[in-house]
Amino acid sequence: MKIVRYSIDGSEHYGILGSDGNIQRLKCSPLEALHPSGHVDTLESVRVLSPFHRPRVFGLGYNYRAHSQEVGKSTPTLPVLFMKPSTTVIGPDAAIVYPPDGENIHFEGELTVIIGKEARHVSESDALRYVFGYTCGNDVSDRVLQRRESEYGCLLMGKGYDTFAPIGPVVETDIDPSNLHLITRVNGEVRQNGNTADLVYGVPALIAYLSKYMTLLPGDHIMTGTPAGVGPIKPGDTIEVEIEGIGVLRNRVIASVDAES
Template identity: 60%
Template sequence: MSRAAALAAQSRRSFVRIVRYAVDGVHHYGELQAGDARIARFKGDPYTGLSFAGHVDEVGDVVVLPPLDRPRIFGFAYNYASHIDETDREVPEVPVCFMKPSTAVVGPGDAIVYPEDGELVHFEGELVVVVGREARHVKPSEAHEYILGYTCGNDVSDRIVQRKESKFGTLLIGKGQDTFAPLGPVIATGLDPSGLSLTTRVNGAVMQSASTADLLLAVPDIVSYLSRYLTLLPGDAIMTGTPSGVGPIRPGDVVEVEIEGIGVLRNTVVAESR
């Protein structure tokens, strides 16, 4: 077994919440420990090993960063029947995929910037798969060997732009603007993604409540499908789709995406300022 495969197997066996953070401008990875008050620092990064450095940081003394550093982001649209119903569409014949640029990523506590010319911007709470090792032509039964863990995501979407783009078979600006891909707060390893509860709240009100058991294309099939056509790389993020209940956000709103075993991704919406 290769070192990468051994590390993937290790992460599957144990539940670890990996946090990426900065101390005095230096970036580290660590394990967020019980009580969420302390971080046991790792040596290196989680893609090459999970050994501890022998140092503990207090959460109050660090800056928590997005769990992934400039990832490629793959998105799956219409992957819950409930969301297909609310958008009055048919079940797609093939998975509907898109990408978001790495510059769309922000972390827990960061702002979602409402575009100056925005008219209708929506939240979309999602389970996000974090790729742990290079993957190509992976069978669904083998997918878990290539997954580092999971995090929460918010596929923020400018619907007006999205609809105009989609009319011509493209999709970039509607999904890919700066701050339109909040991720976090941690990468949770060792989870079974087949039945996790997902809740999205806006200003404390529950807007989405679902289970990943309702995904039309389950996580192993998602990884297998993408790897059939392209090479997945360590640190890639795969947004698995959103359930019904998506809706508008405005400056001043607080959006929370909570997924069982991972935690709460919380972001405030602010108006764009030049």
């Protein structure tokens, strides 16, 4: 089942997206219940938004072995976690704003997990019961600032610029996250070609680890890490993250002066 959040006629709704492009509008948030309202919208008539408004976002570093190798890091012995501010989240076709002082901004295509119910001290064997669904994500990163922060053992601003977490376009609720093909394109050229089977820590392990230390809440996002092939982007580029069974997340990069004008 594909769930979409969208706007139409000045209001926002959730719906179930069918293969025919019709959206069965829901009465409430899908985290509460999947009750159709009886109203039908068409995909062509709406603007698709990020799956949830300003969620908590957990990020993973070095969670694909090949990516660790390409950046000269050893395989981590525990999940390398950071958080992205909720204001980083944007939806499909929204603009990634290139920082005015940006020098080396990278894309990172990622499978993103959305938590469906409160989770604390969850075992790996039970972890997937707490998942609402999966979507595409792009962990946009300022490498210069990231490296400067990392020298002091922290990581926030290099990952935390507004618009640095495109998420979407839909949430797929019925999919196995352990073997999904992921492709990232820049201006139509394939830059990343990976599979979630290569994750160092898979989705169950990540949920179990996080819930050991903190309560995961409905709507929380876990960006599971990026395959090898990350690279720079610039204003004017179009980034596409495609994950089999989910869809394509597409965003264009613009200069900050364009965003302010």
